[in-house]
Amino acid sequence: MVHGALGGVAGAGAVEIARLGGLWRVTRPWHPGLRPFLRSYVGYWEAVTSPYRARLVPTGHATLLINLAEPFSQVRRLGVPGGDSGRIGSLVVGVEDRPAICVHPGGQEAIRVEFTPLGAYRLFGLPMSELTNLAIEIEDVLGPAAGFLVERLASTRDWAARFDLLDAALLARLDFGPEPTPEVTHAWHLLTGSAGAIPIARIAAEVGWSQGYLTRRFTQQVGLPPKASARVLRFRRAVALLNRGTTSLTEISTICGFYDQAHLNRDFRAIAGTTPGQMVAARRVEGAVALSPSADSSKTRSTAGR
Known part of the structure; x- marks a missing residue:
């Protein structure tokens, strides 16, 4: 070692x-x-x-x-x-x-x-x-x-x-990698700057592309479409607020742009395969959340892809 x-x-x-x-x-x-x-x-x-x-x-x-x-x-x-x-x-x-x-x-x-x-x-x-x-x-x-x-x-x-x-x-x-296009770079900064809260139509209008063209070029260079990226960014902001331990789930839902707490819970299940409460309580390892022996159940597998 x-x-x-x-x-x-x-x-x-x-x-x-x-x-x-x-x-x-x-x-x-x-x-x-x-x-x-x-x-x-x-x-x-x-x-x-x-x-x-x-x-x-x-x-x-x-x-x-x-x-x-x-x-x-x-x-x-x-x-x-x-x-x-x-x-x-x-x-x-x-x-x-x-x-x-x-x-x-x-x-x-x-x-x-x-x-x-x-x-x-x-x-x-x-x-x-x-x-x-x-x-x-x-x-x-x-x-x-x-x-x-x-x-x-x-x-x-x-x-x-x-x-x-x-x-x-x-x-x-x-020295050899491709440069992201300025429009995609600007779209990414708009999306991250708002933690996924800015409408995709507004981003497209600001960069001067149609939504369809923006989605194609953005997905190629970022890896996820703008809408899916926004969903992950909202999730990450909610996780950060949860980790502070001073904000209720209802308040987090409002701050992060979820329709309601049920919407927040559904996105946590789909993106993280767990609930907000379970994620906060879990022990962390480098870059991941540790699992108990029973945590990877068939129920987790079925909800993760929804």
Whole structure:
């Protein structure tokens, strides 16, 4: 197990290692050249090795997970035919609007990077619509060089050096990736700035496109249509308010633009496969919600796709 060394490199800042629950987390300030494209960048390993099952809840971002030790036994997307990855190591996860169940045998050590959808579009170099609600082996998205990078990261004995290697690989991809169109970029900023509350017709009018054309181009570059993206953004705002613990579900429904509390509950079931109350009470693991042995029931599977 690599416990890493404190330190860093010129211009990158110091590496910080801290225990958070059952994980040791490793962070340092993001490289300035990557900062516009990132939403999270963290290394971690288990403080106590133990098997776990967790529900991956949509974040509105795309994820790159570099697995440095034991692979996942399974990543299974709920409500998606053929959405079972089987055994999988390092992976790319596209933008999601439904949950997944991941199963790990224990002994996980990884680097998890979350990108904005448009940042992922540029860094991955392919339409984000090809990755929606999928977990795909890293080499199938980023090519054979990604496999060599994973091997180098796993064999490196220092976390600062690991981050340097990954930073360099990501920065190199920026030189070759496609630029999002200005209209889609503006539409995304309007949608995120309102946390999904702005009408899609208003966005289309502001960027000067028809709704149909906006939907096609937006879906290609973001991964979800504008309406589905807005739904995930409202969900994420509701989760943030729930985590504060100071606002009632009725108030959250109104603030986030749900018709009523029943509408909020339906979207939580569809997007996260759980209720607001269950999600707040659940123990968190890195990027996911831990499950009890009975949490992945047939009832959860049937409601997740609605």
